[in-house]
Amino acid sequence: MHESFTVAGLTLQNRVLVASGTFGYGDEVPQLVDVNKLGGIVTKSLSMKPRDGNPAPRIAETPSGMLNSIGLANIGVKKFIEEKIPKLSTFSCAVIANIAASSVEEYCGVLEKLDPFEAIAGFEINVSCPNVKEGGLSFGTDKEKVALITKELRRRTKKPLMIKLTPNVTHISEFALAAESEGADAVSVINTIIGMAIDIRTRKTKLSTVTGGLSGPAIKPIALAKVYEVYRAVKIPVIGIGGITSWEDAVEFLLAGASAVQVGTYNFVVPSAGVTIAEGIKSFCEQQSISDVGKLVGAVEAKRDLSVIESWL
Amino acid sequence: MHESFTVAGLTLQNRVLVASGTFGYGDEVPQLVDVNKLGGIVTKSLSMKPRDGNPAPRIAETPSGMLNSIGLANIGVKKFIEEKIPKLSTFSCAVIANIAASSVEEYCGVLEKLDPFEAIAGFEINVSCPNVKEGGLSFGTDKEKVALITKELRRRTKKPLMIKLTPNVTHISEFALAAESEGADAVSVINTIIGMAIDIRTRKTKLSTVTGGLSGPAIKPIALAKVYEVYRAVKIPVIGIGGITSWEDAVEFLLAGASAVQVGTYNFVVPSAGVTIAEGIKSFCEQQSISDVGKLVGAVEAKRDLSVIESWL
Amino acid sequence: MVQTHAPVHSVEEIASGIFRLVFRSHELAATAQPGQFVNVKVNDSLFPLLRRPFSIFFVEGDLVSILFNVIGEGTRILVGKKPGDVIDVIGPLGNGFSAAMNSGGYKTAVIVAGGLGIAPFPFFLSKLEKNKNVLSFIGARTANQIVRFGFNRIHIATDDGSEGFSGNVVDLLAEHFSDHRYELPRIFSCGPTRMLKRLSEFTQKKNIACYASLECAMACGIGLCQGCPVETINGKKKYALVCREGPVFETGAVFL
Amino acid sequence: MVQTHAPVHSVEEIASGIFRLVFRSHELAATAQPGQFVNVKVNDSLFPLLRRPFSIFFVEGDLVSILFNVIGEGTRILVGKKPGDVIDVIGPLGNGFSAAMNSGGYKTAVIVAGGLGIAPFPFFLSKLEKNKNVLSFIGARTANQIVRFGFNRIHIATDDGSEGFSGNVVDLLAEHFSDHRYELPRIFSCGPTRMLKRLSEFTQKKNIACYASLECAMACGIGLCQGCPVETINGKKKYALVCREGPVFETGAVFL
Numbered sequence A, B: 001m002h003e004s005f006t007v008a009g010l011t012l013q014n015r016v017l018v019a020s021g022t023f024g025y026g027d028e029v030p031q032l033v034d035v036n037k038l039g040g041i042v043t044k045s046l047s048m049k050p051r052d053g054n055p056a057p058r059i060a061e062t063p064s065g066m067l068n069s070i071g072l073a074n075i076g077v078k079k080f081i082e083e084k085i086p087k088l089s090t091f092s093c094a095v096i097a098n099i100a101a102s103s104v105e106e107y108c109g110v111l112e113k114l115d116p117f118e119a120i121a122g123f124e125i126n127v128s129c130p131n132v133k134e135g136g137l138s139f140g141t142d143k144e145k146v147a148l149i150t151k152e153l154r155r156r157t158k159k160p161l162m163i164k165l166t167p168n169v170t171h172i173s174e175f176a177l178a179a180e181s182e183g184a185d186a187v188s189v190i191n192t193i194i195g196m197a198i199d200i201r202t203r204k205t206k207l208s209t210v211t212g213g214l215s216g217p218a219i220k221p222i223a224l225a226k227v228y229e230v231y232r233a234v235k236i237p238v239i240g241i242g243g244i245t246s247w248e249d250a251v252e253f254l255l256a257g258a259s260a261v262q263v264g265t266y267n268f269v270v271p272s273a274g275v276t277i278a279e280g281i282k283s284f285c286e287q288q289s290i291s292d293v294g295k296l297v298g299a300v301e302a303k304r305d306l307s308v309i310e311s312w313l
Numbered sequence C, D: 001m002v003q004t005h006a007p008v009h010s011v012e013e014i015a016s017g018i019f020r021l022v023f024r025s026h027e028l029a030a031t032a033q034p035g036q037f038v039n040v041k042v043n044d045s046l047f048p049l050l051r052r053p054f055s056i057f058f059v060e061g062d063l064v065s066i067l068f069n070v071i072g073e074g075t076r077i078l079v080g081k082k083p084g085d086v087i088d089v090i091g092p093l094g095n096g097f098s099a100a101m102n103s104g105g106y107k108t109a110v111i112v113a114g115g116l117g118i119a120p121f122p123f124f125l126s127k128l129e130k131n132k133n134v135l136s137f138i139g140a141r142t143a144n145q146i147v148r149f150g151f152n153r154i155h156i157a158t159d160d161g162s163e164g165f166s167g168n169v170v171d172l173l174a175e176h177f178s179d180h181r182y183e184l185p186r187i188f189s190c191g192p193t194r195m196l197k198r199l200s201e202f203t204q205k206k207n208i209a210c211y212a213s214l215e216c217a218m219a220c221g222i223g224l225c226q227g228c229p230v231e232t233i234n235g236k237k238k239y240a241l242v243c244r245e246g247p248v249f250e251t252g253a254v255f256l
Ligand SMILES: Cc1cc2nc3c(=O)[nH]c(=O)nc-3n(C[C@H](O)[C@H](O)[C@H](O)COP(=O)(O)OP(=O)(O)OC[C@H]3O[C@@H](n4cnc5c(N)ncnc54)[C@H](O)[C@@H]3O)c2cc1C
Pocket: B199, C037, C048, C052, C053, C054, C055, C056, C066, C067, C068, C069, C070, C071, C072, C073, C074, C075, C076, C116, C119, C120, C214, C215, C216, C217, C218, C247
């Protein structure tokens, strides 16, 4: 079976990437994973200045999931260019730079700094960031802002541009459409879901920031529904993310409409999960005589064609 | 410790109720649960006419959760009055009638039929229903509709009126405020979250309706964040629902701001869970010398007072 | 109906990949009827979350047994149980074969079972009135997956032809019914839906009463969730609940 | 650093409620340093989802052991492991005591451990240069929770006074330091944060170098998630990562 393919202008050797914030800058665990067997790496979100991140505790486990409030801790774009790009240039898998920012100008600034580097195959834009100018409300819950960010970034790069959407909205497909209409090459679906946990003995929240982002297998059904909703709304490819731990999960996302997937939280449990999942998809296709994995994309047989929001109660 | 208390005009003997759709009409499993030890029972959603519900499959298990698309199967308000109310009248715990409808008129009609019965201590309104007049879009994602339903029902009953909110919106507190401003006595938070699962062998969705509602421990962190958001926005009591399986979970909800809780999915696993949880809360309070469970409500020590949406990334 | 924490007595592989788990419960053993099921919480964790339904395979004294193969997380955990481990069981549940097996009007009980569908029948046979003729048709993928426990006079069909009739158990049944005459037969069945569908067509054509135990996804097993509908044919209601009104139905009364 | 599926050799209760789990791993045993930890997936299910970090308690041949008490789901599952069961372990992880224990400038190694905080020290002691003086202060809730394995010359403090000094292990240490003179002491510590805080205050006042192994919530244990910050004092960065830069820090360098 021929695995390498092009999605949103990116050439990937398989359909499994590792998600932003769950694999560092790709150089943390060479002993445990052969990154060159991945479809690609998405870096930790990069901002213009280094960010310290939030105080401890930043992590809490929940049933089949986890909460985090890392606070976008990252080394900043300058140090990334100096220290990480040389290393990343040696990887044969695609490297996608994820960008986070607190203003439209910052998004543009970070992208412009990174755009010249050949090692960066494309960009994923994390819009689940507080918009400092507007009182900290997330860009990602404001359609106009998502459109504006996409538009401004599109003007500044010819490389593949993917907008990573937040699930914490009523109709995610409207945000996907906004990104598509301003020239995004793909949308990544989904970022984490707002959640919370409390230590009943101390009565304190388990995260220093009170609420945080829920990820892991617990959210897989939600992520799948969002991917399906977006897939039916837009023509650009959808990258499926949320709770993937096995090749079976990945195939579910492909069937729901994802052209590729990203593994996030499960990297913390099994750092080589992405490689195993890519291999599993390959074996499955061979076994089922599927010549092109792409044939799985969106191939779910939805028994009834009810719309997503209203069908279920 | 003195447990009985009044919330939203309801007198309950403890703070644990069983959630709508997860305990039938309260008369299914007398062998397994002493319902009179519960704080209360919320009935399956009742509509004017009996509803058959959706085709099979209606159920799919997910990591620490489940999806359902029952389709509001219920016996209809007439049969409920004839066959169930006589039995429910003999219960010493509170019985709350949950109402579902596809038009504002139907909500009003069902409530008017039930209002005269003493056995019905109050109403919970399921607004996660397709609005037939407006192309099946859920009432629950339209603030004006939630306000209108509340207003119309408020005019028709003096009994406690609780609006059960859907989590599938960007800012749930806006919906809680809408209900509060039109005279709701409480809000129930949350109903199920839209989700999906696919059988990769058959390529069919695991539910006949494609998407369905996710419930169970997987959604607990999301539900807690929603309860916390709503608690800080409104003055009326919040009833916490979502993934509760233990008294520890229930206490988490109380601390986040719930005045009482409902146990849903876990009734399917342990039908007497509600009773055990009520007992557990009581022992915990005794052990910690908390004279009034009410002192736990909203008592979480949020380390920083960041607003819910923007704090976490 | 009780919820009980029952000690496991034994787990053994009684055919290739097919396991029998025996647990001790006086209340369950005393009240169970053939074709009823139990709903088992396989561990005390939140994953897997829901109980798993299993037909009651056999009852002997206070020992109740179930039969299963390892499909997913739940059965993988069950197969690892050791004597003395405790499982949380709700049962007996549902309407089994009792009404159909104990009512008059038939002389020959014909059992048609496919794969794990043999599960309810050893208990069924142990409770069947001794004056009935019994005839069993068992279908399996291959010879070493046939469970013989509790049966006699078995007619076997295997998909790979490694034992008995090569092919489908319903075809084997049809062959027998065209070759022989059975006195007032009534069919009791359990197996994959596809098999039950074909069986139902056959028995309707032949006008033989046929009862089958159905399977479907269940969340509660006790009528709380409305999660287990089967569409009725000419029923008062559009759907019946498999867990409460079934799992045994007359095959002509439901859409399979 | 490796990820390995290691067979469990034994699980035994070595003090009241405190268990030692021994597993076999050549690679781990060969490379582990005192104060490093391993990250254990307790089962192959999605609940609990994350690995659990444990200090390396002892290494002997190819056998590596960890020490724990049953707190929640993860340790409840670990305690049920039987010889031959396999656990999925990543390790050895983090920066342990090596740098501090192997650098010169001290003659007396003073161990201060509270509760399960004794975990890294038997391995530490087995690797310590023989020419050092060793002095161990161990705090426990009560006498039967004291783990003596690998230690000698122990000074004990118990909260309930059931053995040794009645009270906090740091108070016991302070008493000893006011009564005796120790030649070039250096403190190595592990225990509850509250204890480490008091210890840090004491050692700063006395101007004794003090190293402690910290605990905090971790998602990955290997530097992927940024989930384990500890705030540095006068550090170049505001936070250090406990899993990579620690778990051992000089107590004066971090906010406890
Ligand atoms: C009334 C009733 C009686 C039953 N009696 C028996 C019995 O005696 N012996 C026995 O082995 N099984 C029986 N079953 C089915 C049994 O409950 C399932 O095999 C079991 O739940 C599988 O659990 P698991 O956790 O191992 O697999 P899961 O992880 O739940 O499922 C693994 C895969 O199998 C599929 N699956 C799950 N449940 C079923 C099902 N019921 N039918 C078809 N596919 C399914 C899932 O979609 C999934 O793809 C019965 C079911 C019902 C409703």
